[in-house]
Amino acid sequence: MKNARGEDARRVALRAIIAVMNHHGALTDPALFESARDDRERAFARRLANGVVRWSGALEALAGELLDRPLKPRDRDIALLLQLGIYQLWREDTPGHAAVHATAEVARSLRKAWAVGLVNAVLRRFLRERDERLAALESRDAALSHPPWLLGMLKKDWPDQWRSIVDANNEQPPMWLRTNGQRITRDTLAMQLTNAGFQATSHPEVDMALRLDPPAPVEQAPGFSEGHWSVQDAAAQLAAHYLAPRPGDRILDACAAPGGKTCHLLEREPNLQLTALDNDERRLGRVRENLARLGLEARLQVGDATDPSGWWDGEPFDRILLDAPCSAIGVIRRHPEIKWQRTPEQVGAAVALQAKMLDALWPLLRPGGILVYATCSVLKRENSQQIQRFLQDNPSASVDSDPAGDESPGRQVLTGETGMDGFYYATLRKPA
């Protein structure tokens, strides 16, 4: 994709960083990078933007110490430009002086020519004092680049594991593929990917998962448009394992969009009466696209999972998957802006919505049926504590003990564990 009058990577990256750090949108939105001059600049802009947002807490601390006085709130763009500059000198291979010059010049395009000199001076100082500055940062919480409230929750929930979660959150995520077993075996797909120059590594637990190295845009690896595979983290692929659909089952996927888990269930067992529900009609369109690419069929339903009276026909389900809206703290490594956009109040609101959904959907399950509750979070309030609360309110319900998990009730995958995103699963059973 060429754009003759397009912009250079640093300018594009800065605009994306400003947008997401001001709580607008996600770095995965292609529109944020459309104005790049060409594909190479676009890829560089994406890498820079993700890196700066991932390390923004540490970069802010470093920049703050290098400035003689703090910048005014209206110059937040310059503050973020400084972060972009320091990031390159700290974590990218860009030759120092070239990066300093190109970054400082971005201030001119913001119509803040006064800041060119300031950015230049701060970045040059960082280059000179880099080792001492980084050593001093090491002992501070800012080095972990997480907001204090989130760090506090992780420490409280996971006194022994919080550091490995935080480190995993700050890493570049691996790219996991899910083999479409209806079209190809995992071994054949692995061979095709290897022949195309990729490394394809299977997961020790998740039977259809392959890790693709190096990560690449989907069209660059063989078999995507033919529906041989999808992109899905290995932890998300455990949903189908826990729901274990059987031929003919009547299944509700209660929060289905964009359809990753819906499609996986049908790849595992195409003979299902599967209803894919979501309250977002536009996102449900993405379920339709994914089903079509993979050659699968489901009934799509727009509706509110907290209010089945609006869409349920009264016929109970054999199995329900509730992949609930959540804080998404388990997928921070894929969406680093979540760290800065999320608030403790939003976590509280997610907990309340999840409880409402559980309570509303439980009566739709037939006696002897299974409801799998899932979140991509590692916070206990959304996970084991949520299920404890549910079991207290519904004493006849039981939860499967999980040989693979040490978190009770349910299974908590901590971020980074065997290369997976942070995820939680609880398999709830209704007595027959």
Ligand SMILES: C[S@@+](CC[C@H](N)C(=O)[O-])C[C@H]1O[C@@H](n2cnc3c(N)ncnc32)[C@H](O)[C@@H]1O
């Ligand atoms: C975690 S995502 C689901 C991901 C999906 N299961 C997959 O694997 O691709 C949560 C979904 O819940 C939907 N949602 C939020 N509130 C809802 C509600 N009240 N009723 C139904 N769906 C809702 C959102 O639109 C979003 O698509």
